[in-house]
Amino acid sequence: MRRLGNVLVTGGAGFIGSSLVRHLLRQEGVGKVLVLDKLTYAGNRANLDGPDRDPRFLFAEGDVNDRGLVSELMEREGITGIFHLAAESHVDRSIEDSTDFIATNVCGTGTLLEVARAAGVPLLHCSTDEVYGSIESPGKAKEDAPLNPSSAYAASKAGADLLCLAAARTHRQDVIITRCTNNYGPRQYPEKLIPFFIKKALRDEPLPLYGDGLQIRDWIHVDDHCRGMLAAWKTGKVGQIFHFSGHCERTNIGIARSILDALRKPHSLLSHVDDRPGHDRRYSLDTEKSLMWFGWQPEVSFKEGFPDVVRALAAELRD
Numbered sequence: 001m002r003r004l005g006n007v008l009v010t011g012g013a014g015f016i017g018s019s020l021v022r023h024l025l026r027q028e029g030v031g032k033v034l035v036l037d038k039l040t041y042a043g044n045r046a047n048l049d050g051p052d053r054d055p056r057f058l059f060a061e062g063d064v065n066d067r068g069l070v071s072e073l074m075e076r077e078g079i080t081g082i083f084h085l086a087a088e089s090h091v092d093r094s095i096e097d098s099t100d101f102i103a104t105n106v107c108g109t110g111t112l113l114e115v116a117r118a119a120g121v122p123l124l125h126c127s128t129d130e131v132y133g134s135i136e137s138p139g140k141a142k143e144d145a146p147l148n149p150s151s152a153y154a155a156s157k158a159g160a161d162l163l164c165l166a167a168a169r170t171h172r173q174d175v176i177i178t179r180c181t182n183n184y185g186p187r188q189y190p191e192k193l194i195p196f197f198i199k200k201a202l203r204d205e206p207l208p209l210y211g212d213g214l215q216i217r218d219w220i221h222v223d224d225h226c227r228g229m230l231a232a233w234k235t236g237k238v239g240q241i242f243h244f245s246g247h248c249e250r251t252n253i254g255i256a257r258s259i260l261d262a263l264r265k266p267h268s269l270l271s272h273v274d275d276r277p278g279h280d281r282r283y284s285l286d287t288e289k290s291l292m293w294f295g296w297q298p299e300v301s302f303k304e305g306f307p308d309v310v311r312a313l314a315a316e317l318r319d
């Protein structure tokens with residue numbers, strides 16, 4: 001059983017990281033929770049309002065590629081575990097220019113692996129269903145399915161995953177990988193599908209759907225993802241991969257309609273634009289291993305969780 005102790009969360013000022021920090025502060029056995037975040041356009045210090053009033057919370061602004069800084073922070077704060085979430089995370093941006101994606105997602109993960117190994121500290125790498133590429137219905141990717149990324153974002157995450165697996169195999173380094181489907185929840189940057197569409201709907205502007213809007217994603221509440229990472233941390237073995245999904249496949253147009261319904265806006269706001277190049281049709285993960293290994297299942301139903309999140313994001317975006 002891996003312990004928590006003093007935890008470093010990279011990317012903790014982002015969407016999922018800021019939820020994970022809240023979960024960690026409620027866990028037994030947690031000492032300090034140190035967030036290292038570069039505060040890129042996607043990182044927001046205000047995402048940590050609340051947790052930052054906890055005396056165990058610490059924040060450092062910096063880059064995961066800054067090996068000297070990461071080593072110094074780890075030593076100074078006596079870090080005993082790393083949850084690595086820092087990433088460039090928006091597919092469209094990676095299509096425009098992959099440079100930052102390679103630097104942060106690939107090189108940054110490589111740097112953290114080196115520092116973690118030198119310090120003898122376990123690391124959980126938070127990855128994505130996108131590494132498998134498009135999965136034909138009704139198939140589901142298992143953890144050993146071949147990696148077949150379509151975008152530079154997905155390729156950079158796959159590269160990071162492979163570095164983690166290599167470290168586990170070569171050095172028996174204590175690394176685990178989690179791969180999750182699309183998250184919904186509060187504090188998501190409004191370039192991503194759900195908050196972006198909410199922002200448009202609030203202004204009565206058209207919601208631009210890529211292509212026919214029939215691309216399928218499997219949506220999970222961010223709290224279920226965080227619970228999964230914590231469970232994987234506790235019981236996962238060196239080099240293991242675990243999947244999380246909400247078991248809730250929806251088309252993008254279906255999500256857009258649910259948003260309009262929750263905000264009582266007309267479906268006539270739906271519009272279609274040219275499809276994204278290399279756009280994957282469907283992602284889908286098999287989560288049987290996480291159920292068998294540590295009894296993980298999603299707890300938040302889309303029917304209950306989604307309207308709450310739409311209302312929360314709408315309130316954030318109105319401010």
Ligand SMILES: NC(=O)c1ccc[n+]([C@@H]2O[C@H](COP(=O)([O-])OP(=O)(O)OC[C@H]3O[C@@H](n4cnc5c(N)ncnc54)[C@H](O)[C@@H]3O)[C@@H](O)[C@H]2O)c1
Nearest residue numbers: 011013014015016038039040042043063064086087182183
């Ligand atoms: N959002 C999803 O649906 C989803 C699904 C599966 C996996 N993931 C993975 O979860 C992790 C978090 O995703 P998110 O949606 O919260 O992303 P996000 O873009 O909201 O947050 C990323 C955070 O990382 C920080 N960051 C970026 N580059 C950095 C660097 N070089 N050094 C330090 N900090 C840096 C940013 O400032 C930001 O706070 C990512 O690794 C992503 O690949 C996300």
